[in-house]
Amino acid sequence: MNFLTADKVSYLFNWKWLTASVATFSALASSLPCHALPLSPGDRIRLSVSEPHLEQAQAIDDPFRFTGLYEVNLDGKLQLPLIAPITVSSLELDDVEQMVRSELIQAGLFQPSFVQVSAEIAEWAPVPVLVSGAVFLPGRVLTDGRQAANLPRFANQPPVDRETQPFTLSGDYPTERFLTSAIRQVGGVKPDADLENVRLIRNGYETVIDMSGIVTAQPVTDIPLIAGDHIIVPEIGYIQPELVRPTAITPDVIAVFLSNQTQPRGGGATGGDIAEFTYGTRFSQAAVAATCGGGSSSVNANRRVALVQTDLDTGNTAVYDRSIEDLLRDPNGSENGNPYLMPNDSIVCYDASVANTANIFNVISTILNPFTTILDIFRD
Known part of the structure; x- marks a missing residue:
């Protein structure tokens, strides 16, 4: 009769725990989204x-050879000679190699022990994605992935015509497909x-992604996109100051309309200008940039400045009217x-009442000035 010693019990317990841990880790890993760049319609591989054998290869016409450059069709399929189209959209290159190899073997065109398939990216295509939620300009965008034509050419190398001759080196990094x-x-995310x-x-499946590390300087995995992806940025319900500054997902600069008829600039008043401010600029800083303040304190202290903001979602307009001094x-x-x-x-700047009175006297003086000149002529 066999008895379990303490050492055997400890060994079996540790082995079962290790087996369960590996199984749990495998299940979690399979449920996580893959961050490699999958294929989309228009991609060229x-x-x-x-x-x-060489003698057999010479008997095959060029249209029926499998090695070459292929573009993923609009329906997400890859069309190879002599076999049915293969759906490759949303797949990675490793999966494409396995599928092509399997189809060639099943069609009886190759023996399993002889066929070898390799797939490399020649050019990434722009892909359409939908972005909605707490962003400044929600809607459909086309991420531009074809950057091969912008790469430097070697000496004495003729320009590459993208429509007829793609970039011949394998590999490409589509920075805009993330x-x-x-x-x-x-336009970037809103402060809320x-x-x-x-x-x-x-493809009907939803993944929740934590992108807060972009503003907290923590590691963030940038997800590659494919055609048809839908990105939804939820609203949190309040303004977050840490989001009102230039980051990878917020604007660098913003356009603001300025109207200041109180201060001439370059021989004329500042009216209807469009200025660019760093994202994160406040009302008071824009008032200074628009030269709404300054000058004589007794004359200009009572100037007022107004900020007009329009909610793009609701169309409602809010006006912030304050004394420039305050x-x-x-x-x-x-x-x-x-x-x-x-x-x-x-931003709209309004003149003070004292300055308005002074302007009235200036206008009267301008009107009377020609008559004064005429009287001086007759006196002489």
């Missing part, structure tokens, strides 16, 4: 298939974006506060 690039194409729960819907000396003291500037905001 260079397919290399081991040819038969999640962060698509978000930047729609929930970056910890960004949703990516692909805005500069106590930016956050008013009920309206000192808000951040958003794209396409408007």
Whole structure:
């Protein structure tokens, strides 16, 4: 009769624990999204298939050879000679190699022990994706993946015609076919974006992605995109100051309309100008940039400045009207506060009542000045 000693019990327990841990890890790994770049319609791949014996290969016409350059069709399929189209959209190159090899063997064109298939990227295509939620310009964007024509050429090498001759070297890095690039194409995220729960819907399946590390300087995996992806950036319900600054998913600069008829510039008043400000600029800083303040304190202290903001989602307009002196000396003291500037905001500067009175006298003086000159002529 066999008895389990303490050493055997400990060994069996550790072995079962290790087996269970490996199984759990495998299950978790299979459920995580893959971050390699899958294929989309329009992508071009260079397919290399081991040819038969040389004498047999010479008997095969060029249209029926398998080695060559292929482009993924609009329906996501790859069309090879003599076999049915293969669906390769959303697949990686390793999977494409296995599928092509399997189809060639099943069609009886190659023996399993002789066929070898290799797939390499020749050129990435632009892919359409949909971005919605807490972004400035939600909608459909086309991520541009074809950058091969911009690569430097070697000496005495003629220009490459993309339509007839793709870039001959294998490999390409489509910097615009990633999640962060698509978000930047729609103007970036708003200050109330929930970056910890960004949703990516692909082929009916949803993945939640934490992108908060972009603003907290933590590692973030940038997800590669394929045609038909839908990105949803949820709203968190309040303004987050850490999102109102230039980052990989927020604007670098914003356009703001300025109107200041109180201060001449370059011989004329500043009217209807469009200025660019660094994203994160506040109301008070824009008022200074628009020369709404300054000059004589007794004359200009009572000037006023207004900020006009329009909500692109609702169309509602909010107006922040403040005394320029109060805005500069106590930016956050008013009920309206000192808000951040958003794209396409408007800044309007109003003159003080003292300055208006002075302008009236200047106008009267300008009108009377010709009569004074005429009287001086007759006196002489």
